[in-house]
Amino acid sequence: MTAYMVYVWDRIIDSEELKKYEEESSKVKVTGAKQPLAFYGRVETLEGPKVDGVTIVPFESMEAAKAAYNNPDYQKAMKHRLKGADYRVFITEGVK
Known part of the structure; x- marks a missing residue:
């Protein structure tokens, strides 16, 4: 069943750290992910x-969402996201 990883960005702390996160996370190979449905558009x-x-x-x-989140390369990049902004991240299953 499809699951959705949702990142909620509450406030920016350090934009340089977010740039590092963007650079590093874009290089991470992720299995099971599909095209994002929303990507920091108007809220x-x-x-x-x-x-x-x-x-x-x-x-x-x-399981695929959790594996992507726990990927060691992503965890390394994630350190920059955590320094760069206050976030909440969760996974929810879709409708059967």
Whole structure:
């Protein structure tokens, strides 16, 4: 069943770290990922704290999404994302 990894960007801390994250993460080989459905486009927060950006990436399965997240090369790149911005990341299954 398709699963979706959702990145919610709450605020930028260090834009240089985000540039490093973008450079390194774009080189990571990921299996099971599909074309992103949303990639930091315009966001309008209707409830809760303001959100600055959202990315939604579909994967073949929950297991494929977790494997991509836990990929050692991605984990190395992710350190820059964590220094660069406050994020929330989660995976949710789609509808059967």
